[in-house]
Amino acid sequence: MSNTKEILVNSKHPLFDKSGMFYKEFPSDFRQVRFFSMLIVQKAPAEIKEINLLEQQISELIKNAVRHGNKKDSSKKVKIWASFSKSYAHLIVEDEGPGFQEVEKWNEFNKKRNECFENHNFEELENYFSYRTNDSTEDDGGNALFAAVEYWDGGVVFNDDKNAIAVYKTFSEKKRPGIEISSSQA
Secondary structure, three states, X not given: OOXXXXXXXXXXXXXXXXXXXXXXXXXXXXXXXXXXXXXXXXOOOOOOOOHHHHHHHHHXXXXXXXXXXXXOOOOOEEEEEEEEOOOEEEEEEEOOOOOOOOHHHHHHHHHHHHHHHHOOOHHHHHHHOXXXXXXXXXXXXXXXXXXXXXXXXXEEEEOOOOOEEEEEEEOOOOOOOOOOOOOOOO
16 A cells, blocks of 8 residues: 655645745855755754755755746746744745646656555666656756655645645654644645
């Protein structure tokens, strides 16, 4: 029985509630993605034990917004809302691009990929190493999304336009006030 996590599409999802979140806007400068992610992660408490992994995940979200969303057009902005505590990280990243219109195809691909793992069908798994679209470059493989659905245990949700992503990570049993997440949403 597969327990594959899916990426949701729902602009009204609780993870898109920006109340009380820190806001920052950056130009789509690919060379500064790591710097931008460090500026965001510095708002997180030092007690978070996986701060480096958190920074890496934030960097991937910003990188995707710059590269895929805004096509590295420095005149376009990446908007980020973030909220952190010792027990959670909650981010929303929005770009000015057309959105990731293949979310449903990616979910199906990921489901088949996970079924191959679970069934030890490694020959078939060769067909699911990387997810590629017509816009993919030779160094794209969809691996950031595979890691995202595993890391962001409280959910990965796109807005209806699919140009903003909301993610949530728990570091303990405490949740962000006002955010109720059921297991079907994660």
